[in-house]
Amino acid sequence: MTKKQGMRSALMALALAGGLMATAPAHAEGTLTVSSPQDPGSWDPVDTFLVNWSSVATNIYDGLTYRGPDTKLVPGLATSWEELDNGTRIRFHLREGVTFQNGEAFNADAVKFTFDRLMGDEGKKGPQRSNYAAIKSVEVIDENTVDMNLTQPDPVLLTKLAGYGAMIVPPKYIAEKGEDFFNAHPIGTGPFKMVSYEPKVGVTLEAYAGHWGGAPKLSMVKYRFISEPSTAVAELQAGNVDLVIPPTIPIGMIPTIQEDENIDVVSTVSPTVYALRFNTGNGITADEKVRKAMIYGVDRQAIIDSILGGQAAPIASFQGDLSFGIDPEMKPLPYDPTKAKALLKEAGVAPGAKIQIDIRGNDATFNEVVQAVASYLQIIGLNATIKPYETNVLLNDIIPAGKTGAMFQQSWGGWTLDYDNTAYFMYHTGEKWNPYDSDPDLDKLLESQRAITDRAKREEILQSIAHYTADRALEMPLYNLNAIFGVSKRVKGFVPVPDSRLRLTEVSVD
Incomplete structure (x- = not known):
């Protein structure tokens, strides 16, 4: 037995011992399986600060702005904006014809609801509100236009609107289902819809064909919460996981992973x-x-x-x-x-x-x-x-x-x-x-x-x-x-992102 074969056998045995490995790798067509080290515990944008929340939820939600792997800020649910009154008011022109994953219409009322909620009692319970403290109010101008009134200019606000607490949520759905239900059954306007969530185990996302940016190339994404790094690597080598996201992979295991002809180790400079x-x-x-x-x-x-x-x-x-x-x-x-x-x-x-x-x-x-x-x-x-x-x-x-x-x-x-x-x-x-x-x-x-x-x-x-x-x-x-990813070679179109906020619309699998 070669050193490589011995290491693989040991890792596969470890996975079997943890009850995590199937008898043989099996992949549904168009399905990507991702290992994430942590269950955030709530999928509500106002409840979290965790990178592992965002690596999933960036696919469920959209913000008014978006920042991709190249770190450049581009339009999201807002097609354009202008700063008025010396930077104390920002007018957003909203994307038309967008729907949430339950069919509810996205409009100016949804934007106002999102930020009223973030800056109100619900947002007060979580860690995100102070990040948006400059927002005084959101005013609906018409169905597709809102003004964000600020207590003072905030030079980082447009970037903050691309993530975490600023993700736009559906007012009618939350009113009907309640806050607790929303925590575990999120709905956004993003390219994937969460169809199942098992705490401490994983989540399943299905492609949302009605996404304003077009349907994703993948039909399904499964996230498995695997906290033990050696188990995550074993599952990657066994073919049961396609992508292991930071900060899972131990530095000491990189050479072993690189020996595997079916896996790439991809890293990029990160802010972490x-x-x-x-x-x-x-x-x-x-x-x-x-x-x-x-x-x-x-x-x-x-x-x-x-x-x-x-x-x-x-x-x-x-x-x-x-x-x-x-x-x-x-x-x-x-x-x-x-x-x-x-x-x-x-x-x-x-x-x-x-x-x-x-x-x-x-x-x-x-x-x-x-x-x-x-x-x-x-x-x-x-x-x-x-x-x-x-x-x-x-x-x-x-x-x-x-x-x-x-x-x-x-x-x-x-x-x-x-x-x-x-x-x-x-x-x-x-x-x-x-x-x-x-x-x-x-x-x-x-x-x-x-x-x-x-x-x-x-x-x-x-x-x-x-x-x-x-x-x-x-x-x-x-x-x-660095942000270090373990990636199966069956994965195509994957671009490592500095902040682990993975948007998987252009990813596909063989």
Whole structure:
């Protein structure tokens, strides 16, 4: 038996042990099967922030605007728009003849309903509303025209309208069925309709032939929620899955996958960044000196070189090279264990002090990274233990409630490719992802840039925010990771997208 055959046999055995593998690969005609690592739990656009929601829901819903793999913004449900009143009013001209997947008409009333709901009590329950805080009201001008009135200009709003909370939803359907029903039975105007959803297991989408952009090439897309990376790879190699989406594939398994003549590994630069954020509210990491000592004490470049295999780049702030607001001259703190030990001594931290690092349990690559981090921290005198959580538990119950250890994993897509979309959520007082810190000066900086339309001036403020947060050592910036996809060669027309928001209309399968 060759090494390749042995590896394949081992992976197939693993899949069989998990009860996930059929006796032989079988594909319905025109069906694409996708492995996604997480069930978002709700399909309502106002309920979520998760990339794994968007990798499915980008096919179910449309926004007024659309941004594709080339990152250029183009018309969506709005065919055109103009900014009026010095940017405090945007008039949208809507696409005519569009219907939701249940036959309900899309029109100006649907747009108003969507944003009234987002900015009202229903939106208040979820994490998306503050992203659209500049919207004061939506006014129906006629059946195919709406005005979006803003409290102040928002230079990123048109991009925000291409995803997540701004996806247009059907008012009559929601009124008839109710909010809870809509969470599990979404209806949009997108090219695929969800026809089944089994929590923790998967969803099935069928092509919507009536889509305004034309029917998709695929007849069906099946998403399977496979949280264990090795199982997802085994299913890909067994032919039971056609596409594995980020952040599933462990870096260490890429060479093995590349040996398989039926599979391609495709990667592209992404906005996704990884950090270990600090509990600044209590414990030894409430002290800035301790936080900086921990950053100095970890050789992040060595981790990138040894574990990430060229699929990542170092970062100095919590953003990657695609982000508007990055300062290319800003450098990460260097690896300096001597300085780290000195800072810990100044802070009065006793050798052997214990800290806890909270992570997502299903992220195999990051698990290796954090093991290395813990080893480096041990060298400077800190005893780090790693606590894995189920992803939804960590994101929904632990971090927002301020129940983490000294450090906690934060990966962030920054899907607008604008630092505001990261920084405001991470650092502004009262935001879900900022359970510990409150800094009035930082709040002012974050708020000030949101109303500025002068691109150069706004970029300067965003760069100052990056420097400010680095000076305060609010997180240990780790790396900007490529988006890595495992793709069966039976898949045609697949284009990797930086933000994993997959639109599958042009994809087909042999």
